[in-house]
Amino acid sequence: MKLFSFFGGIKVPSYKESTCDLPSQRAPIPSRLILPLHQHIGSSAEVVVQPGEKVLKGQLIARATEYVSATLHAPTSGTVVSIDDQVVPHPSGMRAPCIVIEPDFQDTWAPRETHGQDFRTMAPSALRNLIREAGIVGLGGAGFPTYVKLNPGPGKLIDTLIINGAECEPYITCDDRLMQERPHDIIEGVKIIRHAVQAKNCIIAIEDNKPQAIAALQQALAEQNISDISIAIVPTRYPAGGEKQLIYTVTGLEVPANGLPLHVGVLCQNVATAAAVYYAVNRGEPLVSRYVTITGDVAQPRNLQVLIGTLVEDLVEFCGGNLRNSQRIIMGGPMMGFALHDSQVPIIKTSNCIIVDAGNVAVLPPRDRTMPCIRCGSCVEVCPVKLLPQQMYWLSKAEEFDKVQNYNLFDCIECGCCDYVCPSNIPLVQVYRFAKGQIWKRERDKQKADQARERHDFRQSRLEREKAEKEAKRLSKAAIDAVKNQTAPAAETPSAPNDGGDVKQAAILAALERAKAKKNQQQYQPRNTDNLTSEQQQAIVEADQRRAKIKAVTDPVNSSENSQE
Amino acid sequence: MLTAILVLSALATVFGLLLGFAAVFFKVEGDPLVEKIDKLLPQTQCGQCGFAGCRPYAQAMANGEAEINQCPPGGEPTIQALADLLGVQPKPLNPENGAEKPTMVAVIDENNCIGCTLCIQACPVDAILGAAKHMHTIIASECTGCELCLPPCPVDCIDMVPVAVPIEQWQWPVPQGLDAIPVVVKPFEARA
Numbered sequence: 001m002k003l004f005s006f007f008g009g010i011k012v013p014s015y016k017e018s019t020c021d022l023p024s025q026r027a028p029i030p031s032r033l034i035l036p037l038h039q040h041i042g043s044s045a046e047v048v049v050q051p052g053e054k055v056l057k058g059q060l061i062a063r064a065t066e067y068v069s070a071t072l073h074a075p076t077s078g079t080v081v082s083i084d085d086q087v088v089p090h091p092s093g094m095r096a097p098c099i100v101i102e103p104d105f106q107d108t109w110a111p112r113e114t115h116g117q118d119f120r121t122m123a124p125s126a127l128r129n130l131i132r133e134a135g136i137v138g139l140g141g142a143g144f145p146t147y148v149k150l151n152p153g154p155g156k157l158i159d160t161l162i163i164n165g166a167e168c169e170p171y172i173t174c175d176d177r178l179m180q181e182r183p184h185d186i187i188e189g190v191k192i193i194r195h196a197v198q199a200k201n202c203i204i205a206i207e208d209n210k211p212q213a214i215a216a217l218q219q220a221l222a223e224q225n226i227s228d229i230s231i232a233i234v235p236t237r238y239p240a241g242g243e244k245q246l247i248y249t250v251t252g253l254e255v256p257a258n259g260l261p262l263h264v265g266v267l268c269q270n271v272a273t274a275a276a277v278y279y280a281v282n283r284g285e286p287l288v289s290r291y292v293t294i295t296g297d298v299a300q301p302r303n304l305q306v307l308i309g310t311l312v313e314d315l316v317e318f319c320g321g322n323l324r325n326s327q328r329i330i331m332g333g334p335m336m337g338f339a340l341h342d343s344q345v346p347i348i349k350t351s352n353c354i355i356v357d358a359g360n361v362a363v364l365p366p367r368d369r370t371m372p373c374i375r376c377g378s379c380v381e382v383c384p385v386k387l388l389p390q391q392m393y394w395l396s397k398a399e400e401f402d403k404v405q406n407y408n409l410f411d412c413i414e415c416g417c418c419d420y421v422c423p424s425n426i427p428l429v430q431v432y433r434f435a436k437g438q439i440w441k442r443e444r445d446k447q448k449a450d451q452a453r454e455r456h457d458f459r460q461s462r463l464e465r466e467k468a469e470k471e472a473k474r475l476s477k478a479a480i481d482a483v484k485n486q487t488a489p490a491a492e493t494p495s496a497p498n499d500g501g502d503v504k505q506a507a508i509l510a511a512l513e514r515a516k517a518k519k520n521q522q523q524y525q526p527r528n529t530d531n532l533t534s535e536q537q538q539a540i541v542e543a544d545q546r547r548a549k550i551k552a553v554t555d556p557v558n559s560s561e562n563s564q565e
Numbered sequence: 566m567l568t569a570i571l572v573l574s575a576l577a578t579v580f581g582l583l584l585g586f587a588a589v590f591f592k593v594e595g596d597p598l599v600e601k602i603d604k605l606l607p608q609t610q611c612g613q614c615g616f617a618g619c620r621p622y623a624q625a626m627a628n629g630e631a632e633i634n635q636c637p638p639g640g641e642p643t644i645q646a647l648a649d650l651l652g653v654q655p656k657p658l659n660p661e662n663g664a665e666k667p668t669m670v671a672v673i674d675e676n677n678c679i680g681c682t683l684c685i686q687a688c689p690v691d692a693i694l695g696a697a698k699h700m701h702t703i704i705a706s707e708c709t710g711c712e713l714c715l716p717p718c719p720v721d722c723i724d725m726v727p728v729a730v731p732i733e734q735w736q737w738p739v740p741q742g743l744d745a746i747p748v749v750v751k752p753f754e755a756r757a
Contacts, residue, residue, distance in 0.1 A: 038732075038733075088732070090732055090735070091735075091737065092732060092735040094732045094735060095732075096732045370740070370741075397739075426740075427740045430737055430740045431739070431740060433737035434736065434737045434738065434739045434740070436737075437735075437736030437737050438736065440734075440736075441734070441736060442642075444734070445607065448608075448709075449606070449607050449608040450608070451707070452607075452608035452609065452610065452690050452707070452709045453603070453608045453619070455690040455691055455692070455707060456608065456610050456618065456619075456689050456690050458691070459689065459690065459691050
């Protein structure tokens with residue numbers, strides 16, 4: 001197979017030897033599982049259980065809310081203890097809503113619904129629904145909901161399916177172990193994904209530093225006599241496993257800036273995602289566990305099959321403990337991962353590696369000796385996206401955010417190659433992350449300002465309208481009054497004094513007169529006393545007499561006055 | 566001679582007509598400079614600049630009647646942007662107008678609210694909901710944090726609280742030590 005060589009990139013020592021040959025182990029069920037509601041790209045999941053509720057393994061505990069979102073399932077059977085904010089694995093070290101489950105150590109599965117038919121007879125949309133319900137997201141690190149990626153949209157065709165087994169970051173071996181231990185599961189998953197997107201070609205790409213994984217997959221393919229899935233052995237060069245870099249290496253196609261692999265007819269999925277798809281479609285098992293590499297300064301570095309939600313601390317403990325009680329624990333690889341603020345954070349769907357760093361993680365440059373940029377241009381030579389890291393650094397530092405966007409800051413994949421080669425140890429990626437955050441913040445502020453302007457303008461126009469309406473009402477009332485004042489004295493009360501010429505006074509008198517007349521009319525002509533029979537008349541007279549009597553007793557002053565009248 | 570006069574007057578007529586039509590058909594509504602300035606302002610409508618809202622302040626700046634450093638909610642970035650737009654030197658925020666502070670949102674203590682509607686009338690963006698003798702509440706997503714509702718409240722039941730940053734909006738801080746240029750200052754005698 002013809003391979004292409006992407007621009008830039010770096011050769012880094014892999015440090016994978018300590019874990020890549022050891023069989024993975026199942027981590028024990030911990031005493032507490034913490035499941036953040038937001039473990040993926042897209043909107044948070046919505047809780048569907050109550051605290052105190054008993055849940056079974058694989059039972060839905062939070063459902064997807066929008067199109068780009070993912071469901072969440074109980075990783076083991078137990079009781080929901082609480083639903084509250086817990087520290088989550090995030091560079092900020094902040095808290096976010098989580099479901100906390102206390103396992104009952106029975107690990108009882110909820111009924112697994114297997115649809116009982118061959119996936120080849122199923123419609124792609126039905127497969128996508130199964131994958132959506134299983135809560136599968138990209139397990140390579142980004143965590144984008146898989147079923148969204150499997151839906152290219154009308155009129156768009158996937159030509160090539162690339163299964164990413166490159167695993168280019170140092171220290172991480174979880175995909176390597178998965179490929180060695182479960183090659184058949186991966187291949188079954190690949191078949192399902194391929195059927196779902198109707199891809200013509202299918203390539204599994206693996207870096208050439210994983211001969212055992214390559215051999216395992218080749219053997220599995222040979223056993224099943226599969227010839228239409230090929231294996232591409234790509235040269236080991238970081239970041240060969242980056243989506244756009246891998247697509248270029250394998251197909252020679254470049255994904256456009258701001259574009260998706262879909263736009264060049266390619267779909268890229270991680271090997272672990274493929275295996276998860278197989279478990280979901282064939283066994284009805286949602287995504288509740290994953291392979292995680294525990295390495296660095298622990299007694300027995302190895303790969304573990306971990307329930308989602310297990311605390312990092314428990315895993316480090318299981319691997320022999322934090323040897324030198326290091327404060328720095330990295331989640332993800334040394335190039336793109338981040339330091340945890342707390343070891344009591346859970347493994348989430350996208351966590352592939354935990355590195356306990358006792359200051360001897362050789363990949364990372366020391367951060368305490370940052371020197372000024374000497375404009376050597378080494379970063380330009382290694383940037384796999386062909387950006388100008390040095391220019392972006394100066395502009396980001398000077399907070400010239402409009403200009404830095406002209407240098408395509410948002411195409412930066414934050415791979416850390418520039419950091420690695422920088423002779424001045426400048427944390428370039430963090431500078432770019434800072435700039436990206438500031439640009440997003442300004443965008444949000446601008447939206448908020450536009451909203452406020454709109455509301456303010458509306459309020460101003462409303463106030464003006466109300467004022468105008470009030471004024472119009474006042475004017476029309478004044479006009480009516482004026483007309484009345486001129487006509488009223490002449491028409492209704494001819495006896496009114498005209499000699500004084502006091503129109504207002506006359507109007508008041510006329511009004512009083514009218515009111516009096518009206519009152520008299522009402523007083524002497526009750527509507528319900530017409531055409532009465534003699535008995536009714538009699539009853540009325542008697543009632544009147546009784547009323548007068550009572551009045552005389554209770555209110556002597558008034559009644560005496562009345563009697564005098 | 567006559568030809569020249571005729572040609573020139575014909576040209577004058579044609580261009581005159583062209584200009585006349587252009588004046589009618591390509592007429593610019595309002596002052597675009599005011600619009601541009603208004604776009605840069607944070608739209609808090611707080612009046613700390615001494616004008617009755619962001620637009621009047623923009624108008625005043627366009628007329629050269631106001632300085633660019635009178636907007637505390639906008640702070641440094643707004644002053645910088647205004648300086649770029651108007652082609653003047655940026656200057657520090659005028660302390661008379663107030664100090665830059667984090668974005669706040671108003672919260673009504675609903676136990677103490679007497680339903681007087683005074684704050685509703687004061688709110689420049691209609692972000693307070695309520696009616697006479699009924700409890701009022703603030704629509705937090707619409708509140709600009711202008712503090713204009715604070716003075717009219719007869720029972721002081723409105724508090725300004727900082728806006729909590731959700732985890733999705735968390736930002737990477739600027740890395741430490743970037744400006745640590747190791748300059749060695751030698752004693753004066755040693756140089757000679």
